[in-house]
Amino acid sequence: MQTRVRKAIFPVGGLGTRFLPATKAMPKEMLPVVDKPLIQYALEEAQAAGIEEFVFVTGRGKGAIEDHFDRSFELEATLRERSKLAELEELLRWVPRAGTVAYTRQQEPMGLGHAVWCARHFVNDEPFAVLLADDLILSKQPCLKQMTEAYGRVGGNMVAVMDVAREHTKRYGILSVGKENGPLVEVKGLVEKPKPEAAPSTLAVIGRYIIQPQVFAHLDKKAIGAGGEIQLTDSLIPMIGQMPFHGYRFEGQRFDCGDKVGFFEANVAFALARPDMGPEVRRIVQNYAKG
Ligand code: G1P
Numbered sequence: 001m002q003t004r005v006r007k008a009i010f011p012v013g014g015l016g017t018r019f020l021p022a023t024k025a026m027p028k029e030m031l032p033v034v035d036k037p038l039i040q041y042a043l044e045e046a047q048a049a050g051i052e053e054f055v056f057v058t059g060r061g062k063g064a065i066e067d068h069f070d071r072s073f074e075l076e077a078t079l080r081e082r083s084k085l086a087e088l089e090e091l092l093r094w095v096p097r098a099g100t101v102a103y104t105r106q107q108e109p110m111g112l113g114h115a116v117w118c119a120r121h122f123v124n125d126e127p128f129a130v131l132l133a134d135d136l137i138l139s140k141q142p143c144l145k146q147m148t149e150a151y152g153r154v155g156g157n158m159v160a161v162m163d164v165a166r167e168h169t170k171r172y173g174i175l176s177v178g179k180e181n182g183p184l185v186e187v188k189g190l191v192e193k194p195k196p197e198a199a200p201s202t203l204a205v206i207g208r209y210i211i212q213p214q215v216f217a218h219l220d221k222k223a224i225g226a227g228g229e230i231q232l233t234d235s236l237i238p239m240i241g242q243m244p245f246h247g248y249r250f251e252g253q254r255f256d257c258g259d260k261v262g263f264f265e266a267n268v269a270f271a272l273a274r275p276d277m278g279p280e281v282r283r284i285v286q287n288y289a290k291g
Helices: 038-048 063-068 073-081 085-093 112-118 143-154 166-171 215-219 232-239 260-272 278-290
Strands: 007-011 053-058 101-105 128-131 135-138 157-163 173-181 184-192 203-211 245-249 253-256
Touching: 007 038, 007 112, 038 063, 038 128, 038 135, 038 143, 053 063, 053 112, 073 085, 112 215, 112 232, 128 143, 135 203, 135 260, 143 157, 143 203, 143 245, 157 173, 157 184, 157 232, 166 203, 184 232, 203 232, 215 232, 253 260, 260 278
Parallel strands: 007 053, 007 128, 053 101, 157 245
Antiparallel strands: 128 203, 135 253, 157 203, 173 184, 173 203, 184 245
16 A cells, blocks of 8 residues: 555745736735635645645745635634624635644745755655646546545656647656556656757646655755756656656646636636536626627
């Protein structure tokens, strides 16, 4: 039996300059898709996959994330007074229990690998998940849950993957693909942000990872990679061949919420999928499409 994945790291230190001015005084992870902040989608996805401890790697100006995951006694009391019990129950459903959340600061923006390394003492010697809130996934079963189920069978390292257009390989970690077995793809190699002509495939890493703790020995070296940053991908590469390592072709649609158009599309798709507003939004979208 593989050790169950109980902990998750959420790197949330990024400045979000692509969303200025919205992100001038607000963390980009608090941008809502319909009515829920991006980071809450990620947290709930982790909870649905059985994650019990949540580590946020933050930075300056990210206080709203801590407040969001705290109890809010005034709000709770007001809802109770006004007998808004359904709203109250919904508010308490996802707030992590005391002592299950930790925040640590990435003091310098040195890359995703460095952000994960900053959480090393919270993870210790266990496998852990990493969720990038910018990658929002609309699916029947939450993406990380799909992965932890497969992980229960194969163990090792696992990354969510999907095919991307060849001209976009320079935005992603790209796999060299080995044997395929259903949604599982054997990882033969990995390269961070290759040019289209140099990419070994068009199968890209999407921001969901299950990683064995041995990765910290590699992250410790703080090697500088693509874009002058400490890349997570570069510390996963030496683990290929040392343990099972799979890409997982998840079921669902992924939205790049680090990009304005992707973020807008996510809002449309999530609104359309909502029973309480979907039909009305569909009418509105169809009206605009006509014009
Ligand atoms: C990060 C990872 C990359 C991965 C991507 C998924 O890149 O470094 O390997 O494909 O997330 O969204 P970033 O988007 O932070 O540049």
